[in-house]
Amino acid sequence: METFCDSCRQHLKNLVELIQRASENLWQKIKYFFESMQCCCCLKRNKSAPYRLYKPVLQQHEKEAAQEFLQHIEEASESNVIDTERLEVLQTLAASENPSLQQSAALYYLHISEQLKNEMPEKYLEPYCALLQSNDLEVQRKASLSLVNLLVEGNVNKETVVQIGLLEPILELLGSGDATVQCNSSACVATLATSVSNREAIVAEGGIRSLLGLAKSYDPRVQQNAVGAILNLTRSEKTQLLLCNEGALPVLILHLQSPDSEVQYYSCSALTNIASNPRHHPNMLQIGDGILLKMLLSLMSSSVVKVCCQACYCLRNLSLNDTQADIVAINILPQLHELLKSSSKSVNEAALTLLSTFSENHSNTDAIVSEDILKTLGKLLLIHKTSPGISNYVATIIHKLATSETQQAIIDSQCVVVLLQALSHLRVHDESLLYVTICIAELTRHETIRTRIIQESDVNIAAHLLMLSSQPENIDLSFHAACIISQLGLDEMFSSLLRPHAREIVGYVLHFLKHQEIRFQHLGLLTIQNLRKDAHFAAVFSEKQLMVQLNRVCQQTAETEQLLQAVLFSKEGDQKQMI
Template sequence: MGQLCAKCAQLLCDFLLSMKTCSLGLVHDIRECLAQIQICPCLKRKSFEARQLYKPVVQPQEEEIAQEFLQHMERGFEMSPLGKDSLEALRTLAFSENPGFQKSAALYYLHISQHLNIQLPPEHLETYYALLKSNDLEVQQISSLSLVNFLLEGNVTKEHIIQMDLLEPVLELLESDDATVQCNSCACIMTLAVSDVNQEAIGAAGGVVPLLALSKSNDLRVQQNAVGAIFNLTQSEWIRQLLFRQGTLPVLILLLESPDSEVQYYSCAALSNMATNSQHHEAMLQIGDRFLLRTLLSLLASSEDKVSNQACVCLRNLATSERVQTSIVALPILPHLLPLLASNNPKIQQNAIILLRMLSQHPANQNALICDEVLQALGTLLLTWKTEPVIIGHAACFIKNLSLSQGIQRVVESPCVKGLLQAVHSADLLEEEPLLCVTSCLTELVKHEGAAARMLELMDEPLIDSLVRLAGQVEQTEPSFQAAFMIRHIIQHKEAVSLLKSHMNKVQQYLMKYLIHQENRFQQLGIATLCILQKDPEFSSAFSHSQLKKYLDQVCQQTEEMQELLSIAFKHMDT
């Protein structure tokens, strides 16, 4: 036989020594010491009930270490709590057959878990393996709680938990009959599951099924942590597929009706993640008569912001098809969304607007969604959040969709127009995508009779200046073209021409850019605008002495030459 390593030799020695017993006096001392520690306020938890210890088998080495460890605790942990001596003592106590010794090690970790402000060295996790595997219920309770504390405070890295094989004993504790152990082990899994790598490790190790079982627990703490763990796991697409196959959907949907807001939130958030995959939609919606949609609708009215917000996100993720969009609008949804638009929470407002915009994509829904209350709320939001990209962009897209409906006049008369024009005034502060949504919406509105006049009523010098500057920024192709398109329509009114006169040089500059632009639509828009402005004497005079006139003369001459050449070419073709 080869020579044993130090660890195996120690294990064999401990086994041989475990045949000896210790004195009852030592056991009594340990029990008294533990009783005092249990009632100490620093533990921040209810005292464990003292119970009679059985007569243990204690090794002489353990007896000596226990004595030193008790003295260590009596000195108020003045020594280094994580020193080498402490680690060796904790290892011996944790791997002992004596539950009292194991409990003293577990309590020690619980104590330092509430005071430690540094990382717990990874070697201490070896000790945890023995504590979590203990057959003693109190040891399981205490050690699992301290591990949760370490994880929550960041004293232990989640990767080390997996590397030190602690996932296995934690998952085993999920199947405990004790609610405290279940609660703590679920909390461990919930914390570990924030990591992408850990999510797959938990799924591969079979952690999904016990979590599903505990999500239906009668103990609220257990249920909260179990559903929270499932929510974190649903951030992985692979786990979502696994959960789908394990029949998670009906469980999560029923949990939406829980009276507890935490359970509602976690189950709703998990369903939101599941709904990011449209392949799951049919299974999610076929449970009951639109049961999921109706339940989510009721959660929009939750007094808890995070619940109502998550319900809105879930509806948004589900509303990717015309059929679902129509079903949501038919419930009806507007009375539930109006309070969210008026919320003090920007996230809720954003998600409510995103959902509205998605629902308005289907033409059949547009007339049902247009009402004065919604338009008033959107106008207020646009004027309040002048540069917030999500609110500005999605609100503009929603209004544009409504402008295609029969209620276009209500849109024109609403404060939304003022809000959109204000966004143009802040164009330099907006990202290109939301700015494009705003200019695209205004371009659609200005085509309608009365809309241009309405816009002109709201315009002033600074706004006209913003519009002209935007028209000249041809590198932003679409917003630039749409700004110029708006100018082309509003200058049908003399008031707009008068406002433009103070920006005559800028107007000539952007028109020149349009005339030499490679795209025909820019050239045509530039010429059409020029023709209208030429009717004004001041603009006509300015144009006649500008580079524009020279360029147009060149174009005319080229055109005449081109016509002559074409005429000659056609004659030759005829012959």
């Protein structure tokens, strides 16, 4: 037999070494591959069961349970989907290592979730633990979907679901590699997070990071449910702080640009909740060099009403501190004015909440007035005069904008005329009437506006104010209507309109003087002082009954003054003694 030369032997040796090195490297790669796959939750085994490569044998009790279960399904009716006698069967099937039996149990729970009209007994929740931790993907999908249905329809108690230990397997499913399982489990978390105690439990179990991860998912269903869950977590101040610490703000701000309007709405709502606490404002505005304000301004132009409204509410919350100047500086008023002209009542109200915040700052008054917003406010009041929300905002904004410099602008805008029209047409039980009356009472403090109100008033307005001032069941309405009469009564023209109602005025003034609240007594005295300049009222106010009550008020005032002096003198003496 011929032998190889030295050169050939060396080549063969090199080949063998090369194959050995390649084999060893390949084995390491295969080993790493399987180790990586085992980390995925879709390959995780039930914690109570060891890893097996063989198919589990169907036990006799499982066979019997399966047969009994099939018979139960055939006999079950829509009105009898819950049968406590079959609970043991479901528990057996759910705990089985056989995926077919687990799928049967999961499928029946899905049937229950679609048919059940009442609350499901707590014991029926116990098999869910095994089903949610199943190694079978179909079992996970069906079990998580049925649990979502039950939670959304209110067939199970949210706190109970967490208390019996189902939160942990639900959160584990958030890390599934399957989009359907992620979608269902995140929907479960979103629904559970509507409960205050559950929110704390979700945070304690580390649910925030998993949800933030799913919020970046490419699957729109998963992303939507994850952001919805984050929104519900922001409803508690404690969880808001933890979300911010875990990096939720950049994720939520980024999703304001999402093509999905639901994701936009959830993200904007979550930011609105977080912005309700001013301590978070600096962090919110630092991200992306203040890009949040620009994005919110853009969302105000959204064709989706709820997104547009939510952008206004978020800006309103951000306007509660020094940020307001920055918001006004981004030319927001023209955009806000357009929203006030919208045909949507919801959009009008959202825009008014933001404008109301701006109107509280006198440095914004000139900018608001110059934008010609006052005329639009008057139109809104006429269109929505029976809406308490809009009437309150409009009336409040108008009287906040009333200054010595803006009186003429308010007159030119016809707001005075509109307010008097609303006063005449609203009914006593309309909540809007109170806001309109308060606004007119405030405006009468400004001389130029008061003169305009008098010019627009007639006998009907005077009679209507007298009727409103005598409403014992609505003392605030009565008080502010009487304020208007007292202020307008300074003018001879208006006092002449009141003369036919002198007896009625004496009646409510007498009632005010007997009232226990100082503000009513003070208003009664002020009304007498303002109207007695008219000779007719001077004679009426001299009647005995009114004079008797005035003497009583005088005596009470004198006694109060004596007591006050005694207290102050005693206090001064104590201070000297201490020195």
